[in-house]
Amino acid sequence: MEKVLKRIEVTVGGKTLTCEEGLSLGELFATAGIKEAVAARVDGRLVDLQEPLKEGCRVEPVFLDSPEGLEIYRHSTAHVMAQAVKDLYRDVRLGIGPAIEEGFYYDFDTPHRFTPEDLPEIEKRMKEIIEEDRPFKRVVMKREEAVRLFQGLGEVYKVELLEEMDEEEVSIYRQDGFVDLCRGPHLPSTGWIRAFKLLKIAGAYWKGDERNRMLQRIYGTSFPDEGALEAYLEHLEEARKRDHRRLGRELDLFSIEEGIGPGLVLWHPKGALVRSIIEDFWRREHSRHGYQLVYTPHVALSDLWKRSGHWDFYRENLFPPMDIEGREYIVKPMNCPFHIHIYKSRLRSYRDLPIRYAELGTVYRYERSGVLHGLLRVRGFTQDDAHIFCRPDQIEEEIKGVLEFVVYILRAFGFDEFDIYLSTRPEKFVGTLDNWERATNALASALKAMGLPYQIDPGEGVFYGPKIDIKIKDSLGRSWQCSTIQVDFNLPERFGVEFVDRDNTHKQAIMIHRALLGSMERFMGCLIEHYEGIFPLWLAPVQVRVLTITDRVVDYGKEVLQDLLKNDIRAELDDRNEKLGLKIREAEIAKVPYVVVLGDREKEGRTLSVRSKRRGNLGSMDLRALVDLLKGEIEGKVSGLRSEEEVKK
């Protein structure tokens, strides 16, 4: 008897089509003329192209140029890598192997210690697997069945994952003899993978918990074509060239010396100059924005830290106490208790609030040795700290003020893109639910009122209160966490931070911690990479270098130098008897934004030949014209990151 195929209706990309029941999504796309789809979205759910169609579903193709498509592609590459590793080495047990932002990784537990030399071998095997074009086959089974399957394979980590799942049914994927527990979807077959590269080997705790066994992780990435992969590798190279540790040494900005100690920064004159310019700007803006500047000591009695709770909650980050005349002192890990004491040094009226204390406070924290990283993670650093004491009814207004301020400050450094996160109450917390809710709402409504888009990070708040974190995107599109705004219910309680209200009763004040730049160290590290070491003129440690061509013009060079200095331009003179080409080259390498070239012609006509680092030879002009040009650029805090128009404006 002839089988009659039922016709069903489906919606594809908004259009309704009729087709045979049992047709796969891949076949459907083929008949509909949709090419290059790697998977499909059916009623909002991502599925394989092999899946058969169901009556009345809504289907959208997923392409490689979408984030989901690329993720599927990379996830499939991870599976191929895992197969290659299992093919090449014995006793390999699989951890997890997801796609990540710029590629993928897979964790393995094996007696074999992976070395960088293994990567080409694994890549070679991967290429073979891709060449063989094995289909990724999805199989749905009962969870117990999957447990038995993976137990039989000795895949203890997969079994552990399965045992933690609630689902009755799970899916596994097979290609060749390789089996993996996986939600999917995947590419139709291994042959779809075109360009990939394995990048690095690292240790990683099982489930990210340091109490667990450490697995070996291999990172890799894959792209739709070789060109995109090449571009990505160039991007990595570009980032390497901008590494602030490298530029810090090359530009003589700072160093971290073995004889001083890990995570302790020496600021060399040029780095210190840039830092002091930022600090001057910071102080001036804080005064203008209603903050009062304070200074506080670097050490204090340990009793202070016991009262603040740091002794209990923050012990692993404290430098050990020191005994002075029988009393215990601690090097400060934070500035807040000092600011609280200044607040408490007299009675405060509700009329006095808000009170805002700001300090570039240098703190010391013991950071585990493995986490230190250039200027970005150190043991001694200066926070651009401030604490706002206010009444509960002032929270939202204060938060708005801080948000406005932070955006203003960050923009001055050429950061225009932000990712903002609102972190809510964690499991362990102090304070009342009511307070948490009020403060969280105040943070959210301040963000809304400012029109700043944000994401919620549920449960990621600090134990003492909710917070807003602002991540900046640098010129390479990388994210850096610097700014943070935190409401604190803990310290006002512990220290009895109060004000006398209108009704003559004492009420607890609200305390807000905030840092705009985060720390001078981290912010400078970030700035160096953001600017590629080419500081905008207002920050450049040397703004102009005057170059003489012959000894005959040294006296004119000295005169020009003095004129520039008199006009508050940071200038230096290179009057060595060297060829101009060499002097220009050295100025370029030192990333000096402007050079002034002086020869017999300039001396004769009392002019300057000006060359810009970013724009090349600007030709001849007189001193006044140069100073005006420089002043304009300095005043406008022109960053040069947005190219010509900004400079010409």
Add this chain to the structure above:
RNA sequence: GCCGGUGUAGCUCAGCGGUAGAGCAGCUGAUUCGUAAUCAGCAGGUCAGGGGUUCGAAUCCCCUCACCGGCUCCA
């Protein structure tokens, strides 16, 4: 702290059981030069530190320290 890797001249690196090398930087001298490297000479190292194996160790082994890539944590 954990996993892996790396420590050789100020910097970047070669040498990987048999007397420590190069380029750049530095110093000295010559050169007076027009928009990214003038030439020559000189000097510079307990091969991270300590211990071991060996007739002999920068090289092989062990320990410590620092750094690098990750994990965990974080301004």
